[in-house]
Amino acid sequence: MLYAGRKHVSLLRFPQLRDRVIMLDGWSKTYAMTGWRMGYAVWPASLVEHATRLAINCHSCVQRRGPMAAFAL
Secondary structure (H helix, E strand, O other), X not given: OOOOOOOOOXXXXXXXXXXXXXXXXXXXXXXXXXXOOOXXXXXXXXXXXXXXXXXXXXXXXOOOHHHHHHHHO
């Protein structure tokens, strides 16, 4: 929530924080894709390999239409 006309500023806009911030977001609620559990992450380069290893065990058997719909956005 933002008040008094303030604008949201992502922490990724600050170069001194980029190596310490992980951004997680998704399309599920924004684009009425509830139940599809579609999302994405922005990781510091130093953690990408670790995140990939972790994701291999978590992202299996994803139905085909979800990723295709998300990429079309």
